[in-house]
Amino acid sequence: MSDEFNMSMRKFLKQVGVTSQQKIEEAMREKGESETAGKTYRARMVLTVEGLDVEHVVEGMIEGRS
Structure with missing residues (x-):
């Protein structure tokens, strides 16, 4: 794969x-400790990646602040 591809990915x-972590932290703050x-x-x-027929699902658990 090209350097341009790797950098864009x-x-x-x-x-x-980064943005996902920010959203989760914001929601936790709004909900309250x-x-x-x-x-x-x-x-x-x-x-999902349009034009490549890609749909990838990742599931997991996030622990609340203690």
Whole structure:
């Protein structure tokens, strides 16, 4: 794969990671530490790439702040 491809993919994945973390942290703050402490949240991320017929699902758990 080309350097241009690799750089564009890394840039996209970094943006996904950073913005996703920001959204989750924001939601946790809005909910409040007392409501999220000790709770576990099911998370699901769906990646689609138009024109490549790609749909990739990642599921996991996020622990509330303690």
